[in-house]
Each structure stands twice: as C-alpha cells, then as structure tokens.
Amino acid sequence: MNAALAKKKENLTLLGIETSCDETAAAIIRGPCKCPAPDAAQEAANILANIIHSQFADHADYGGVVPEIAARAHVERVDNIIEQALDAAKCTMADIDAIAVTAGPGLVGGVMVGLTTAKAISLSHGIPLIPVNHLAAHALTARMVENIDFPFLVLLVSGGHTQLLWVESAISFRRLGTTIDDAAGEAFDKIAQLLGLPSPGGPHLESLAREGRADRFAMPRPLHKREGCDFSFSGLKTATRLLLEQELDAGDDHQLKADIAASFQQAAADHLAARTKAALAACERLLEGQHSPRQLVVAGGVAANMTVQSTLQAMAETHDWHLIVPPAKLCTDNGAMIAWAGLEMIRADAVPPTEQAMEFAARPRWPLDNNPEGPRHGGGKKGPKA
Numbered sequence: 001m002n003a004a005l006a007k008k009k010e011n012l013t014l015l016g017i018e019t020s021c022d023e024t025a026a027a028i029i030r031g032p033c034k035c036p037a038p039d040a041a042q043e044a045a046n047i048l049a050n051i052i053h054s055q056f057a058d059h060a061d062y063g064g065v066v067p068e069i070a071a072r073a074h075v076e077r078v079d080n081i082i083e084q085a086l087d088a089a090k091c092t093m094a095d096i097d098a099i100a101v102t103a104g105p106g107l108v109g110g111v112m113v114g115l116t117t118a119k120a121i122s123l124s125h126g127i128p129l130i131p132v133n134h135l136a137a138h139a140l141t142a143r144m145v146e147n148i149d150f151p152f153l154v155l156l157v158s159g160g161h162t163q164l165l166w167v168e169s170a171i172s173f174r175r176l177g178t179t180i181d182d183a184a185g186e187a188f189d190k191i192a193q194l195l196g197l198p199s200p201g202g203p204h205l206e207s208l209a210r211e212g213r214a215d216r217f218a219m220p221r222p223l224h225k226r227e228g229c230d231f232s233f234s235g236l237k238t239a240t241r242l243l244l245e246q247e248l249d250a251g252d253d254h255q256l257k258a259d260i261a262a263s264f265q266q267a268a269a270d271h272l273a274a275r276t277k278a279a280l281a282a283c284e285r286l287l288e289g290q291h292s293p294r295q296l297v298v299a300g301g302v303a304a305n306m307t308v309q310s311t312l313q314a315m316a317e318t319h320d321w322h323l324i325v326p327p328a329k330l331c332t333d334n335g336a337m338i339a340w341a342g343l344e345m346i347r348a349d350a351v352p353p354t355e356q357a358m359e360f361a362a363r364p365r366w367p368l369d370n371n372p373e374g375p376r377h378g379g380g381k382k383g384p385k386a
C-alpha cells in the first residue's frame with residue numbers, strides 16, 4: 001500500500017480526472033478502502049459529483065476529434081471542471097484522500113493536460129496520485145453501482161475500442177478478442193456522418209433507426225464464417241456506404257435513411273452478440289468446475305444503444321449468463337469511473353509510491369493485457385478515441 005494511503009481512514013474520498021479524448025470530466029466519489037469479505041455484498045461507492053463537459057461543439061466543423069483543439073480545450077476548462085465537482089460535492093481539496101487520473105490510453109495532448117493538472121494538485125496539497133488506465137476504468141465501472149464479484153466478462157464498446165476482456169481482478173485482465181479494423185463506435189459515427197446526422201453520431205443514428213425497418217436491407221454479418229472473438233466493422237461500414245450511395249441516387253428520402261440506419265444498427269448488434277457468444281464459450285472453459293456466477297458486463301459509449309443491449313440480452317439469456325449494463329452516464333467517458341478505478345487499485349494494494357506516480361508519463365497506447373490472445377491481424381486500435 002502507498003504509505004500515505006495506508007494511514008487513511010476507512011472511507012476514502014477520491015477526485016477522478018478524465019481528459020483522454022473529447023470530454024473534460026471530474027468527479028468526487030466516496031467509498032470503503034477495503035474490499036468486503038468474499039461472500040459479503042460488494043459495497044459500492046457514492047458518487048458525490050460527476051461533472052462532464054463534452055467538446056462536441058469544438059470539433060463539429062471538422063467531422064472528428066482534432067487532437068490539438070481537444071488538448072487546448074482541456075487546458076482551458078479542466079481547472080473549472082474540478083472546481084465545479086468540488087462545489088457540487090460540497091468538498092474542498094482538504095477532504096480529498098487521493099487523486100485518480102487517466103494516464104492513457106488516449107490522445108497524448110489531452111492525457112498530458114489531465115495528468116499534469118493532477119500532479120500539480122497532488123504536489124501542492126500533498127495528496128497521493130493514482131495513474132489510471134482508461135480501459136481498466138471502463139471495465140470496472142459496473143462494480144461501482146452493482147454487486148459484481150470477480151471474475152466477469154466485459155464487452156467494451158467505445159469510440160476507439162471494441163474488446164472482450166476477462167476481468168480476473170482490478171489489476172488482471174485477459175483480452176479474448178479485439179477489433180481487427182474499426183471500433184464499433186467509430187462505425188456508428190461514420191455511418192451517422194454519411195446519413196447527414198450531427199455529432200456524436202451514435203445516439204443520433206439510434207434515434208433515426210427507431211423510425212426505420214431493420215429487415216428492409218440484408219446487411220453482411222462480419223466474420224460469420226470465422227471462429228474466435230475478434231471483431232471487424234470495416235466491411236459492414238463499406239457495404240452500408242455503397243447501399244446508401246446506390247439507393248439515395250433518387251434523392252434525399254427520410255424513410256430510406258431510417259431503414260438503412262436500422263439495418264446497419266441491427267447488423268452491428270448481431271455481430272457484437274455473435275463474437276460475445278464465442279467469448280462466453282471460452283469463459284465457460286476458464287470457469288470449468290467453478291460455481292462462480294456467469295456475468296457479462298457491457299461498457300463504453302455504444303453500451304447505451306438499446307438495440308445492442310436487447311440483442312446481447314437475448315443471447316446472454318439463452319446461455320444462462322447475466323447481462324449487466326451500467327447507467328448510460330457511467331458508460332460514456334466520465335470522471336467517476338476513473339475515481340472508482342483508483343479506489344479499486346487502493347483496494348488491490350496496487351497504488352505506486354507517490355514518487356513513482358509523479359514520474360508516470362502519459363501513455364497514448366497502454367494495452368491492458370501484455371500478452372493478449374488477439375488480435376491476429378492489425379493493431380486493434382484505430383481512431384483517436386480510447
């Protein structure tokens with residue numbers, strides 16, 4: 001245990017800071033610093049404040065996140081967002097026991113802004129610093145609000161990542177599958193852009209798809225003949241683009257666009273469910289002979305999509321797995337998930353000594369699993385988001 005944290009009381013108050021992409025976010029949470037006994041109920045944390053500023057407007061004219069603009073916007077806002085979080089939680093820095101901050105992966109300029117800010121606060125107020133992996137934070141979020149014990153399977157579907165992770169503890173992750181090209185959120189955003197929808201595309205595409213028929217167009221189901229848990233979205237993206245170009249020749253038809261949106265969305269959801277089903281089988285092998293509950297958690301922005309949720313729910317039910325989806329506000333990037341990951345690291349006795357944390361450099365790439373079983377093709381990371 002970090003020496004400064006070892007002296008602290010039972011309930012800890014953490015400040016969490018997130019700046020790895022296009023959300024400037026800070027949160028204050030309070031929770032017990034010790035893990036409950038194995039069969040006791042998991043004691044979740046209280047979220048005292050969770051302030052998120054999205055930079056959508058800053059990037060709207062560019063069709064995507066511009067790293068330099070993102071970094072500058074974080075610099076301009078991060079202090080104010082932290083102050084807002086402290087005010088909302090009715091706290092001062094004197095109440096904060098530890099600062100958890102995203103140290104990667106993500107856009108390096110943004111990560112540096114958050115990390116440098118956290119280091120400065122840590123140094124000037126003498127508060128221990130916890131560098132957090134953004135992907136670990138997404139994967140652990142559900143434990144902040146639900147009673148979930150390790151191990152569990154996480155499907156992480158965000159703007160930059162599509163991964164299946166077997167979570168053995170707060171610090172031990174096994175990657176079962178990842179995308180060989182685009183991330184799921186990236187595909188939603190690209191198709192939304194082609195449909196002329198505003199940014200961020202995913203939620204707008206979902207709204208449009210509600211007016212459409214998912215069975216009007218037969219979209220390809222990626223990798224359906226290939227075994228394994230990896231994902232691919234580029235073929236589906238291209239097929240949807242070609243369909244749109246071909247069908248829209250006659251003019252701008254709202255119903256046609258809604259039907260294409262619905263057909264694409266169902267194909268993406270089916271693909272996520274098919275690859276997750278393969279991961280459930282792999283996890284059954286890992287769990288052989290154990291009575292642990294079969295738990296599947298969906299995390300990341302795309303987890304907010306109701307078609308994705310219902311398709312996964314139907315698949316999980318068939319295989320007697322319990323599907324857990326954290327509230328949408330905690331699925332997309334936020335400071336509370338970073339603070340919670342910090343608390344999990346404290347509980348796992350995995351916080352580095354303060355001098356080491358102060359030396360921690362921003363990491364644009366930071367795989368959770370140093371010896372991943374995938375991907376077999378490509379790097380599994382595309383686009384600016386993490």
Ligand code: KG4
Nearest residue numbers: 158159160185202301302305332333385386
């Ligand atoms: O996890 P997140 O907030 O940021 C990172 O990528 O880390 O995820 C953002 C992604 C975006 O691509 C956004 O369009 C997508 O999640 N998203 C959705 C929905 N809500 C957010 N995609 C489909 N349907 C949604 N309702």
Ligand code: ZN
Nearest residue numbers: 138158333386
């Ligand atoms: Zn994220």
